[in-house]
Amino acid sequence: MELLNRALNLVVPPASLMMMAFAWPTLYFISCCEWIYTTYFNRQTVENKVVVITGASSGIGEQIAYEYAKRGANLVLVARRDHRLRAISDNARRFGAPHVLTIAADVVKEDECRRFINETINCFGRVDHLVNTVTLGHTFYFEEATDSNLFPIIMDINFWGNVYPTYVALPYLRESNGRIVVNTSVENWLPLPRMSLYSAAKSALMNFYETLRFELKDEVGITVATHGWIGTEMRRGKFVMEEGAEMQWKEEREANVRGGPVEEFAKHIVSGACRGDPYVKYPSWYDVFFLYRVFAPKVLHWTFRFLLTDGGAARTTSFIGTGRPLLEPSSPQRIGSPLLEAASPRRFLGSPEGASKASNGRRMSTFSE
Secondary structure (H helix, E strand, C coil), X not given: CHHHHHHHHHHHHHHHHHHHHHHHHHHHXXXXXXXXXXXXXXXXXXXXXXXXXXXXXXXXXXXXXHHHHHCCCEEEEEECCHHHHHHHHHHHHHHCCCCEEEEECCCCCHHHHHHHHHHHXXXXXCCCEEEECEECCCCCCHHXXXXXXXXXXXHHHHHHXXXXXXXXXXXXXXXXXXXXEXXXXXXXXXXXXXXXXXXXXXXXXXXXXXHHHHHHCCCCEEEEEEECCEECHHHCCCCCCHHHCCCCCHHHHCCCCCCEEHHHHHXXXXXXXXHCCCEEEECHHHHHHHHHHHHCHHHHHHHHHHHHCCCCCCCCCCCCCCCCCCCCCCCCEECCCCEECCCCCCCCCCCHHHHHHHHCCCCCCCEEC
């Protein structure tokens, strides 16, 4: 058996690549035909349907709400920041949403999820689309973290914050033959430094919905939206904890982050959900790295080490979530993509004070990617 496995290890990868090279033009042609058919001849309308959007107070969740509003859907906007939801509700009505219900709730608590789903049923009598956009990122190296109280918070929001709403809404989605839309990211299979817990949570989320897709068969559709680098609230200075406890320092939150427009990604998500697409990818060229990871992982590893190494230079990013002081360079330095400027330390979650307050009931506001 061992000899057979060794032979297959030598034969299967190159044979698979050759088969893919020959089959790709045909598969691409079939995909284009399917896209044309679902876009122009079999497009699902969401007019007057009921769409529940979690994490709707900012970022992708907010923009997805506007896209559904333009298509005439009734919206249920869920997030912690009630004051933000009220403003977004007014905008959604101007975009064309007939009715908008806003509910302040914590999606990492099952009873809170059950409450906003029940309120939706009491108000509209049905749920057609459930759109999960709640997410929380981080930018610290795992070995630098000095307080593990942050770990379950990140995992809860990124994983259970999507699973609990799905669990509660599934019976009603079955009745309407509805659809679940989940926002994940390319980090679920393409790990990047300083995002270990985030990547792990996204990977778990991806596998959860892929398994659920088989369990539900065609009774409830699932659209998994995968994005690369998207500039959202990290650029807008809102990447914070509620009541003042900061997830990131203000200087790093307001760094000049360059990413794809969130509005464009939101359009792709809603269009894909209306077509019934199983996957929405933005941008799609990221997929080429997946081939390297499967067939040539060492090439991918060497490439990323070359691109992301700092050459032993002194670290100039803030030690977010670690309780360590910020190194102060004499001039702005480039770390990864954004340009970060040094500044005086501020309070953040990883400090003993911030972590203890978070664990004692401080509510965390999430950002939608």
